[in-house]
Amino acid sequence: MTLESYLALGLALFSLGLVAALSQRNLIAVLIGIELMMNAASLNFMAFNRYVVEDPAVGQVFVLIIIGLAAAEVAIFLSIILRLYRQRREIDSEHITTLKG
Amino acid sequence: MIEQAVLYLFVGLVLLGGLMAAFARQVLYAIIGLGVALLGLSGVFLFLGSPFVAAMQLLIYIGGITVAIVFAMMLSISMAVQPPQSHRGKSALAVVAGALFFAAVFVAMRGAEFPSPAGALPADAWAISRIGHLLLNAYNVVFETLSVVLLLAIVGAILIARRERKTA
Amino acid sequence: MDTLTLALLATLSPLPAFFVALVLLNNRPSMAQAVAIFGTALALLGSVGLLLQGPTEPLRFAWFSSGQIHLQFGFLLDGMSLMFGVAVALITLCVMIYSLGYMAADPGRARYFAMLSLFAWAMLSFVYAVDLLQSFIFWELVGLASFFLIGFWYEKPEASAAARKAFLMTRIGDVGLFIGILMILPLTNNFDLPALLDPDTGLVKLAGPALSTITLLIFMGIVGKSAQFPLHTWLPDAMEGPTPVSALLHSATMVAAGVYLMARLHPLFMAAPDTLHIVLAVAAFTALLSATIAMVATDIKKVLAYSSISQLGFMLMGLAAGSLFAGVFHLITHAVFKALLFLCSGVYIHHFATNDMREIGRRGGRSLGATTLGLAIGAGALAGLPPLAGFFSKEEIFAALGHEGSTLFYIAALIAAFLTAYYTARMFFLIALPDEVVKEHHDDSHHGSPQPIVMLAPIALLAIGAVGLGFFGAAIAAQLGLVPAHHEIASMLPAVGVVILGMALAYFDYGRTAAPRRGFIAAVPALHALFVNKWYIDEFYRAVFVRLNDALSALFFAIESRFFDDGFDQVGHSAIRAGSGASRLQNGWVQFYAGATMFFVGLAALYIGLR
Numbered sequence: 086m087t088l089e090s091y092l093a094l095g096l097a098l099f100s101l102g103l104v105a106a107l108s109q110r111n112l113i114a115v116l117i118g119i120e121l122m123m124n125a126a127s128l129n130f131m132a133f134n135r136y137v138v139e140d141p142a143v144g145q146v147f148v149l150i151i152i153g154l155a156a157a158e159v160a161i162f163l164s165i166i167l168r169l170y171r172q173r174r175e176i177d178s179e180h181i182t183t184l185k186g
Numbered sequence: 187m188i189e190q191a192v193l194y195l196f197v198g199l200v201l202l203g204g205l206m207a208a209f210a211r212q213v214l215y216a217i218i219g220l221g222v223a224l225l226g227l228s229g230v231f232l233f234l235g236s237p238f239v240a241a242m243q244l245l246i247y248i249g250g251i252t253v254a255i256v257f258a259m260m261l262s263i264s265m266a267v268q269p270p271q272s273h274r275g276k277s278a279l280a281v282v283a284g285a286l287f288f289a290a291v292f293v294a295m296r297g298a299e300f301p302s303p304a305g306a307l308p309a310d311a312w313a314i315s316r317i318g319h320l321l322l323n324a325y326n327v328v329f330e331t332l333s334v335v336l337l338l339a340i341v342g343a344i345l346i347a348r349r350e351r352k353t354a
Numbered sequence: 355m356d357t358l359t360l361a362l363l364a365t366l367s368p369l370p371a372f373f374v375a376l377v378l379l380n381n382r383p384s385m386a387q388a389v390a391i392f393g394t395a396l397a398l399l400g401s402v403g404l405l406l407q408g409p410t411e412p413l414r415f416a417w418f419s420s421g422q423i424h425l426q427f428g429f430l431l432d433g434m435s436l437m438f439g440v441a442v443a444l445i446t447l448c449v450m451i452y453s454l455g456y457m458a459a460d461p462g463r464a465r466y467f468a469m470l471s472l473f474a475w476a477m478l479s480f481v482y483a484v485d486l487l488q489s490f491i492f493w494e495l496v497g498l499a500s501f502f503l504i505g506f507w508y509e510k511p512e513a514s515a516a517a518r519k520a521f522l523m524t525r526i527g528d529v530g531l532f533i534g535i536l537m538i539l540p541l542t543n544n545f546d547l548p549a550l551l552d553p554d555t556g557l558v559k560l561a562g563p564a565l566s567t568i569t570l571l572i573f574m575g576i577v578g579k580s581a582q583f584p585l586h587t588w589l590p591d592a593m594e595g596p597t598p599v600s601a602l603l604h605s606a607t608m609v610a611a612g613v614y615l616m617a618r619l620h621p622l623f624m625a626a627p628d629t630l631h632i633v634l635a636v637a638a639f640t641a642l643l644s645a646t647i648a649m650v651a652t653d654i655k656k657v658l659a660y661s662s663i664s665q666l667g668f669m670l671m672g673l674a675a676g677s678l679f680a681g682v683f684h685l686i687t688h689a690v691f692k693a694l695l696f697l698c699s700g701v702y703i704h705h706f707a708t709n710d711m712r713e714i715g716r717r718g719g720r721s722l723g724a725t726t727l728g729l730a731i732g733a734g735a736l737a738g739l740p741p742l743a744g745f746f747s748k749e750e751i752f753a754a755l756g757h758e759g760s761t762l763f764y765i766a767a768l769i770a771a772f773l774t775a776y777y778t779a780r781m782f783f784l785i786a787l788p789d790e791v792v793k794e795h796h797d798d799s800h801h802g803s804p805q806p807i808v809m810l811a812p813i814a815l816l817a818i819g820a821v822g823l824g825f826f827g828a829a830i831a832a833q834l835g836l837v838p839a840h841h842e843i844a845s846m847l848p849a850v851g852v853v854i855l856g857m858a859l860a861y862f863d864y865g866r867t868a869a870p871r872r873g874f875i876a877a878v879p880a881l882h883a884l885f886v887n888k889w890y891i892d893e894f895y896r897a898v899f900v901r902l903n904d905a906l907s908a909l910f911f912a913i914e915s916r917f918f919d920d921g922f923d924q925v926g927h928s929a930i931r932a933g934s935g936a937s938r939l940q941n942g943w944v945q946f947y948a949g950a951t952m953f954f955v956g957l958a959a960l961y962i963g964l965r
Contacts, residue, residue, distance in 0.1 A: 086233075094197055098200055098201075098227075101208040102208070113255060113259050114216040120220060121223060124224065135235055140311065145239050148236075149239065152246050156251060158339070159254060161346070168346050170261065
């Protein structure tokens with residue numbers, strides 16, 4: 086596989102994540118879509134790291150950082166979901182239409 | 187040959203998982219799709235020359251994040267048991283927007299030219315120790331900042347998710 | 355004092371009186387009266403001062419310039435405006451003083467005097483205007499004052515209806531006038547009256563269809579303001595206003611503004627023979643028509659109103675026949691003796707509380723001796739009895755008509771003069787020689803004297819004018835810069851003849867002891883009915899224009915409500931629909947926002963990538 090095919094795979098994964106984030110009703114599924122997009126970004130880093138960059142260690146460092154940030158993001162997101170569920174007994178993205186809690 | 191087949195298997199896993207996550211109605215299937223995609227992705231990382239990152243991917247994502255998501259699903263069980271129908275226009279818009287984005291970036295990618303690395307890589311270029319060195323030297327600040335971010339995220343998550351005292 | 359101060363004094367001084375009387379002194383009528391009379395007296399002082407200075411160069415002040423167009427305000431101080439200014443100010447002052455008695459018991463007299471001041475300001479400014487547009491502005495202000503004064507007793511439905519009618523009818527003419535004035539602008543780039551009338555460089559050299567159109571349109575305005583056929587019907591109705599107002603506005607000054615305008619623009623009219631023919635025809639027909647109506651009317655103010663219309667027709671005939679002097683002379687004498695007649699009639703109306711001449715006569719009209727003497731002088735002057743004022747001025751008109759050589763109009767004028775003498779004498783006989791006198795059981799206590807001095811003094815002043823003014827013809831002509839033609843005694847005979855004939859017939863019908871006390875015209879019932887019903891002109895207007903207007907408005911209402919209204923409703927509804935549709939976009943779905951964003955970002959990126 087060439088660099089382009091890896092990039093295309095990453096792009097496909099990102100687009101699927103986008104669709105998930107934009108269309109799912111359950112906020113957890115929305116989170117999953119966001120995770121997919123982050124992984125697509127990781128895949129791009131890894132692909133460029135493999136085929137373009139002089140020092141392959143840099144890309145790996147970046148992917149590790151992304152994974153760490155994703156973990157933080159998931160922690161916050163899930164806690165928000167729990168809070169929401171406790172308050173409204175639902176986590177439906179189509180019903181959460183106001184900024185007011 | 188076999189290598190190629192395994193690579194395509196992983197690629198297939200990634201796409202299959204992505205599709206499941208994107209279009210599943212049951213949130214459980216979406217989580218499974220996420221797991222499958224992440225599994226496939228770690229395989230692809232393996233083929234991209236980094237067993238360490240692949241291992242981290244398995245450990246943190248599948249072992250940590252996916253499990254956390256499952257817990258969250260179980261804590262908000264009602265939506266998982268009776269998933270409501272998505273709004274049709276919104277789903278169509280999402281699909282169209284995704285397709286448009288794909289097409290646009292694909293067109294841009296086809297038009298782009300990527301340079302190749304100039305010379306041969308040093309022997310220890312892919313050694314894991316180099317990652318450690320980089321993290322603690324060149325990217326030390328980033329590394330430490332990430333630690334703080336994680337700490338804050340944990341504290342914040344606890345603050346947000348905890349039950350409020352009745353006596354307030 | 356210099357000319358400018360005098361001119362400002364003559365025109366502007368009633369204006370502060372108007373504001374003060376209307377705004378500050380509405381609850382103090384006696385002070386309002388004093389202020390108004392003081393303002394008009396100042397104006398009279400100013401105009402007399404101007405007259406004594408004699409004609410001078412006009413004073414001009416730039417108003418604004420736009421490109422080549424220059425508009426101005428200013429004072430035109432030639433013989434005509436000086437004379438007419440004094441006449442207006444004098445008669446206004448007389449009428450105001452008279453009103454002190456006539457309106458003494460009216461609670462709204464502060465407003466009344468304020469409006470008279472407004473009128474004085476507008477009319478004097480009109481008289482002295484140097485710019486045609488300035489003339490038009492004050493022409494309209496005069497109309498406004500007339501509207502307020504006719505409708506002064508606005509609680510009376512007839513009065514407010516008459517005010518509306520007067521306003522609308524004169525507006526019809528004013529539309530033509532305004533168009534005519536505007537048509538001048540592209541030709542000259544200014545409205546300066548002396549420049550327009552300059553025989554070498556003015557509009558006169560334009561003679562032809564354009565000038566005929568302009569003068570004809572201006573004549574429309576004159577027809578409206580001077581109550582000529584077919585727009586004359588507002589003037590008799592305007593008699594609903596207080597009698598002094600009728601004397602001032604609706605016989606002596608305001609209605610004469612039309613004649614004055616024509617006299618001002620006389621050179622233009624003289625250069626447009628087509629228009630002159632129309633003016634002559636309209637004026638002659640109006641003079642005859644209104645004289646026949648005055649012949650059978652029983653309301654003294656109606657008689658005088660129709661007589662005013664008729665005399666205005668006379669003036670216009672004189673002007674159209676080419677004699678500026680005849681028109682202006684009759685304008686001034688008529689102003690004096692008609693104001694006199696109205697003020698006398700006001701005394702009767704005030705005392706007997708009726709407008710019916712027969713009633714006034716029966717209840718002892720002649721017992722008010724001084725007033726009846728004034729009435730006799732005014733009637734004689736109106737009839738054209740030598741040597742009173744009306745005789746001389748009418749004689750000028752006959753001379754002009756005879757000189758102009760149109761036998762038809764000369765005969766028409768003779769007939770009108772005959773009818774004038776007839777109805778004037780009839781009016782006098784009905785009041786002074788009634789068939790029976792009913793003993794008056796009238797309680798005079800709440801009236802005070804029937805002829806207070808404030809009412810008699812103006813009558814006396816005007817009576818002197820009506821007697822003596824005729825002998826100042828030469829002076830007036832000199833003011834105009836003209837030399838009056840010398841008339842043969844023989845040429846006066848037909849006019850004097852018809853006057854005596856008319857008065858004799860009236861004596862035969864009404865005056866002598868065994869008189870039938872009905873007009874000779876009653877022998878022809880069809881004509882009598884026609885005259886009594888004012889030639890059915892009001893009915894005709896009501897049947898044609900009002901009905902047409904109603905039908906048109908119904909049609910337009912239908913079009914408006916079905917088509918435009920609904921259409922605009924649709925516009926509104928669609929805006930609401932679009933709004934609610936757009937507000938549905940603002941549904942708070944973050945996913946929807948993000949999707950739309952990505953959609954358009956993708957679209958734009960795809961476009962850029964494929965380009």
